[in-house]
Amino acid sequence: RATPPEASAPAGQQAAPAVNGSVASANGAAAGLPAAAAPPPLVVIVVERHQHLRRELIAAIVVSSVAGVMIVLAALYSFFLWRRSRRALVDSKDTQSIDTARIAFVPMLNSFNSYKTSKKSAAVMMDYTSLEAATGKFSESSVLGVGGFGCVYKANFDGGFAAAVKRLGNETQSCQKEFENELDLLGRIRHPNIVSLVGFCIHEENRFIIYELMENGSLDSQLHGPSHGSALTWHVRMKIALDTARDLKSSNILLDSDFNAKISDFGLAVTIGNHSKGNIKLSGTMGYVAPEYLLDGKLTEKSDVYAFGVVLLELLLGRKPVEKTAQSQCQSIVTWAMPQLTDRSKLPNIIDPMIKNTMDLKHLYQVAAVAVLCVQPEPSYRPLITDVLHSLVPLVPMELGGTLRISPESPYATQKHSPC
Numbered sequence: 001r002a003t004p005p006e007a008s009a010p011a012g013q014q015a016a017p018a019v020n021g022s023v024a025s026a027n028g029a030a031a032g033l034p035a036a037a038a039p040p041p042l043v044v045i046v047v048e049r050h051q052h053l054r055r056e057l058i059a060a061i062v063v064s065s066v067a068g069v070m071i072v073l074a075a076l077y078s079f080f081l082w083r084r085s086r087r088a089l090v091d092s093k094d095t096q097s098i099d100t101a102r103i104a105f106v107p108m109l110n111s112f113n114s115y116k117t118s119k120k121s122a123a124v125m126m127d128y129t130s131l132e133a134a135t136g137k138f139s140e141s142s143v144l145g146v147g148g149f150g151c152v153y154k155a156n157f158d159g160g161f162a163a164a165v166k167r168l169g170n171e172t173q174s175c176q177k178e179f180e181n182e183l184d185l186l187g188r189i190r191h192p193n194i195v196s197l198v199g200f201c202i203h204e205e206n207r208f209i210i211y212e213l214m215e216n217g218s219l220d221s222q223l224h225g226p227s228h229g230s231a232l233t234w235h236v237r238m239k240i241a242l243d244t245a246r247d248l249k250s251s252n253i254l255l256d257s258d259f260n261a262k263i264s265d266f267g268l269a270v271t272i273g274n275h276s277k278g279n280i281k282l283s284g285t286m287g288y289v290a291p292e293y294l295l296d297g298k299l300t301e302k303s304d305v306y307a308f309g310v311v312l313l314e315l316l317l318g319r320k321p322v323e324k325t326a327q328s329q330c331q332s333i334v335t336w337a338m339p340q341l342t343d344r345s346k347l348p349n350i351i352d353p354m355i356k357n358t359m360d361l362k363h364l365y366q367v368a369a370v371a372v373l374c375v376q377p378e379p380s381y382r383p384l385i386t387d388v389l390h391s392l393v394p395l396v397p398m399e400l401g402g403t404l405r406i407s408p409e410s411p412y413a414t415q416k417h418s419p420c
């Protein structure tokens, strides 16, 4: 008979933890088997069983972790797809709204606060009724000014927000073009010296462009209006010149409550090349247009420098770019001033009486020299606008954005108005 295995577990150990009756079956098998075929000891079986279970457990953990990670990834991917499709939808809606605005009418949103912005343009679509209410039904008393494209009204919205609303008639192609250009270009531009676009509105034949309000109106109305430039000191004038060294005319230079100058009609300025020479005369740009444009219809950066030179002359002399002479003929400020600008003994006598003797003479000569260069008939003789800027920065006091330090003792430190 075969000897029972020496390593048999003692009786007490038979009650040792058995897994699924394996102990009993192992004992039963041991009873009728030869020594060579003896089953492994119970401890080994239990250990093996434990190892097997551990492997199963690890496998289960690994599988569930992988599944969890995959679920998270799938969720993230679906979220990404959803976001992308939603953005595409919003974009297509925005494009549609701007494009539709060009062809037909856009359904108006209900109030001033409900608006839509586009990635392409920050133009805000406004409700006609709120514009009507804010301008007192476009009353005479809310008119800020009249331009070549229509009236500009002051709008006071609920909540104390004020803006300027330009109403464009729809009867001409150029109005529609200006409307589109303003929305396209101004809507994408944020610059401290360019008047900001607040929004737009389309109502029947009318197009409305809503701009930030420039409390001090245009440079043109400040210089040539009832106050005759009395609010504009020499230093403020130099600051305005610095702020606006671009293609300009003084009615397009608007002044906020602190006399910071900003350019308006940006869209029009860009497309001015499409205007006929006749239109330029009509829209009041005459006097700012460089001679080469009148000769061959070309506008270049140097034409902008010319226009800037004319504005600089307006600021210095307080005269309009084109004035009627006694014989009811027109004379340009350039032709009139040129001989006197280059003569230091005559120059102080032609300065705007509002600022006469309020500036350092050296500065006056410098600015006059810049103006003379800017309005040279030959474009290549005119300086670059960056050079113009560099020459003006040292003439503007530090508190106005330039680099000029003024000591309190300086006779020009606290000047507000001309002593004349």
Ligand SMILES: Nc1ncnc2c1ncn2[C@@H]1O[C@H](COP(=O)(O)OP(=O)(O)OP(=O)(O)O)[C@@H](O)[C@H]1O
Pocket: 144, 145, 146, 147, 148, 149, 150, 151, 152, 164, 166, 195, 211, 212, 213, 214, 215, 217, 218, 220, 221, 251, 252, 254, 264, 265, 283, 284, 285
């Ligand atoms: N944002 C604004 N804030 C305050 N006043 C403004 C504003 N925009 C225009 N104005 C006033 O309305 C006037 C007319 O402006 P508009 O831009 O329509 O024409 P313009 O620049 O004078 O001439 P044009 O149409 O020939 O360029 C300006 O001269 C200015 O007095």
